[in-house]
Amino acid sequence: MNGKMKLKKIVKKKIKLSFIYIIVIYIIFSITFYYSLKNSNNINNKEFINFLLKGGNSHLIGDYKLINIVNNSTKFLFSIDFTNPSSILDRSITSSSKDYEHNDDYSNLEELKKISSYIEDPNPVDIDSPIIYIYNSHQLENYNSSNLDIYGITPNVLMASYLLKEKLNSKGLSTIVEDSNLSEFLSINNWNHASSYKASRIFILDKKNKYNTLKYFIDIHRDSVNKNVTSVNINGKDYARILFVIGLEHDNYKDNLKLSEDLNNLFNKYYKGLSRGIYKKEGPGVDGIYNQDISPNSILIEVGGVDNNIDEVLNTTEAISNILYYYIKGDNNG
Known part of the structure; x- marks a missing residue:
């Protein structure tokens, strides 16, 4: 009986560790994927304006699908937005308030x-x-x-x-x-x-x-x-x-x-x-x-x-x- 209990605990522990391992791999992949896109897909504002004027915004949305899938899934699971790195810090420090007031009165x-x-x-x-x-x-x-x-x-x-x-x-x-x-x-x-x-x-x-x-x-x-x-x-x-x-x-x-x-x-x-x-x-x-x-x-x-x-x-x-x-x-x- 004790042997079966120990076996169940070991199985549960392995499942838990496997789940944690999958989450860690997922997060690493998401971060790597994000920065790979960031480094390889930059276009300038001037090109983007002409793209919009030609009605190309719907096509550009297609390019966002993969990053959105990763980002939205991560936000759903962990309340982390990889397009906003500060959210990772906010998550690790506090989650006291999600509301903020935008202020245009910058000091410089x-x-x-x-x-x-x-x-x-x-x-x-x-x-x-x-x-x-x-x-x-x-x-x-x-x-x-x-x-x-x-x-x-x-x-x-x-x-x-x-x-x-x-x-x-x-x-x-x-x-x-x-x-x-x-x-x-x-x-x-x-x-x-x-x-x-x-x-x-x-x-x-x-x-x-x-x-x-x-x-x-x-x-x-x-x-x-x-x-x-x-x-x-x-x-x-x-x-x-x-x-x-x-x-x-x-x-x-x-x-x-x-x-x-x-x-x-x-x-x-x-x-x-x-x-x-x-x-x-x-x-x-x-x-x-x-x-x-x-x-x-x-x-x-x-x-x-x-x-x-x-x-x-x-x-x-x-x-x-x-x-x-x-x-x-x-x-x-x-």
Whole structure:
């Protein structure tokens, strides 16, 4: 009897050790697989933008399947995300809270550069008489990079601006994007992140003086609120919601407000639920102008939030290009 009991204990122990061994091998394989992909599949942001413009995002998702299978299985079993190495440390130290508040108020530009990067224009073309100028006072505001950071891709508002430019130019609306490196400009001048609007103002005025045909000035940002606020599904397609921001601390803000109201009405007509409305800002702790005093046709648009992915942003740039076309060329669609 005692012999049978000992045998059962030995069998159970061997099964337990075998199970632990399998788990260890699985984890080692997953980590090795992840870093092998990371080292062999990097593509740059410029190539990725053109890939998106050609409708290639669905094909790229196929490349993610293997890594997603490994990563999702590991997250299910151990609450570890191998695309986020810090989760391994968090798991070993504590699991007290999964909630956090995203904060854009970085103490210096180096903090921003850790999560985002400057992107060169993938399709630089000389346009003689542009009517739309797109820029980003906060070029490094990033979007959700899940399953993209492994490829060296850092989706941000500058990427969104390039996507929007291509959409607008394809519709015959001559558009340029400010492709100067604003974070580098801030560093050279020893300015902190709070001086971003002062920096972008210099570039706006330069382009305005260079091109007397410019009529519309659009500052693209992204919000820092949660995805449930910044996402919407319209007719089966996922979008990053937009928000117009108008500064009230200059004499001609009513012109900027009127433009935002007109565009907002068109969004409500053609893409109900895509716009979150118009946010009017003034008072202590805010800029209050946002360089909108430069032109009556200056607007700031928050495109999505920190949790939106680039596919949702791409869909929204298509919607924005359509609405701008309706506004500039005339809404003749009923």
